[in-house]
Amino acid sequence: MHFTPQQPILELGDAFYDPVTPANFPKTVLRFRNDRAAASVGLDTLSDDAWRAHFGRFVPLEGAQPQPLALRYHGHQFRVYNPEIGDGRGFLFAQMRDDAGRLMDLGTKGSGQTPYSRFGDGRLTLKGAVREILATEMLEALGVHTSRTFSVIETGEELHRNDEPSPTRSAVLVRLNHGHIRIGTFQRLAYDHDTEGLAKLTAYVLRHYYGEDAGDDAPQRLLAYVARRTAALAGQFMAAGFVHGVLNSDNINVTGESFDYGPWRFTPSWAPAFTAAYFDQSGLYAYGRQPEAIYWDVMQLATSLRLIAEEAPLIEALEGYAPAYHEAVTAAILWRLGLLPRGAEHDRPLVQSLERALSTSGCPLDRFYFDAFGGQLPPDYGEAFDPFRAQLAGYAPRKSREHPYWSGDHPCAMLIDEVEAIWSPIAAADDWQPLHDKVAAVRRFGEALA
Known part of the structure; x- marks a missing residue:
């Protein structure tokens, strides 16, 4: 390259x-x-x-x-x-x-x-x-x-x-x-009633990030793209057990790529109320509220584009967010489970069963995904997982457990205690080896999943 x-x-x-x-x-x-x-x-x-x-x-x-x-x-x-x-x-x-x-x-x-x-x-x-x-x-x-x-x-x-x-x-x-054009970039132009700037920025994003020319329907096409991309991101966050912490509209870009990490956390379990930021006292950006929080930000893009587009097609574009999210979170969880999809009529009920089992059992999230990869859930998982286990029987693995990662005893995780433990030797003794070791381990984990 x-x-x-x-x-x-x-x-x-x-x-x-x-x-x-x-x-x-x-x-x-x-x-x-x-x-x-x-x-x-x-x-x-x-x-x-x-x-x-x-x-x-x-x-x-x-x-x-x-x-x-x-x-x-x-x-x-x-x-x-x-x-x-x-x-x-x-x-x-x-x-x-x-x-x-x-x-x-x-x-x-x-x-x-x-x-x-x-x-x-x-x-x-x-x-x-x-x-x-x-x-x-x-x-x-x-x-x-x-x-x-x-x-x-x-x-x-x-x-x-x-x-x-x-x-x-x-x-x-x-x-x-993949770009630093944010929803907030459009909001600034709308705040200033700069319709020429909004049209110019819309054309720029369509041309350089979506490979399309502008036209009379440019604002609604852009909004539809952003709704689908950000819905996919929300689904990936949920499957990863990740909490960004600050999902403000200036932290959401128009390519649907996550960036700008401040008070992030990975949740230890499927806990919808888990928050990353100590100052998020209302839980606005809690783990389980992230899909809604991102959708709220996308609505602010729609409001900004209202200055250069009719309301009805923008509403139609926004309505694509919810189905795109459900499709994305299902696909992301199946991918992390190492399973081939069977179709929405099977996949969505499987994921719903899993969400209920994880929520009611309090099972450690990383441990579960490690144990269940490839569709083989160990027998020591309790009755909360029985409906999920029954549905799991119809699935084929997308990848085997032959990678050496799967022969280990512990899943690769990134919980806050380990993050602090990696920082501690850097602060105390300028020892960077734990960080380098963790990056290598994470990349090995990625190879096992890919």
Whole structure:
């Protein structure tokens, strides 16, 4: 794969972004480079020195945009509209094609202040960067459409935060993902009654992310695509047992790819009320409420597009979300179980039986999926699983348990205690080996599932 730089973001014009200057960090210590992700965009042959220059000092990549761009957007944050946000500690660094021909972004987190930083320092804690590595690696292994942590460079600054011991170490993170155009990007234009900008952004997204030309029906076509993509993401979250934590409309992009990981968690069991963020006291973004939360955000996109489209076709597009979600969560759970689908009349009842059994039994989620992969549920699972077991008999495995992963005793998991245990030796002794070992184990897990 050869590096194929692109600059389509410049088509939108300077009303959509602000050129910014990256922070000048005291140090650039390379802590993580994702050569697997880099190979997909032709950047895996960079030397470590070149890597630090591009992703720690942000020297432009040849052929890419000449200056970082902080993107403008608004959004609902915990259902409260906020017109004072935008890229406050990150920017779009470069665009390129991947090995599937998709337009990809390299975006940053912790790269310095921008016009939207408000009172923030524009920085990222090293612990936050490590947590994002772990989240994205695990989600990728579990088949979730996620951004990928591309690079983490420690920057040598001491940061003070209210929610962790301070001073703490700092880092700049680069993520690779399929676009940074958010629902909140459209909301900003609607807030300003910028119908020309809404039409322009709609055409841009259709052309570069969905491969279609605009037309009179462009807004409803776009909304239908986003509804289906985000419904698929919600289903994948549920199958993975993942709680994003902050599903605000500025954290949902129009390609349906999860990104921007803050207070995330994996739930230990099928517990709908399980939350990731200590400040989510109402459980707005709890595990079981994520499909509804994402749908609410998609409704905000529909409201924004109402300025350039009729109501009826937008409502019709929104109505595609629920069936797309049910189809997606069913497919994702079957995939994680290692089973071939049999058709909706069999698959949906199987998944419903499983959800009831997991909910009533409190069975550890990762343990269950490990034991049941390929359709062979051990006999020690209790009577709560009897209806599921009976339905399971008609299914064939999509993949055997021949991979060495399945001969082990323990499932690969990413619960919060282990996350803290991986961070602890880094903080205490600059020991990165547990992190490297965990990434290798997660990738091995992904190979067993794939």
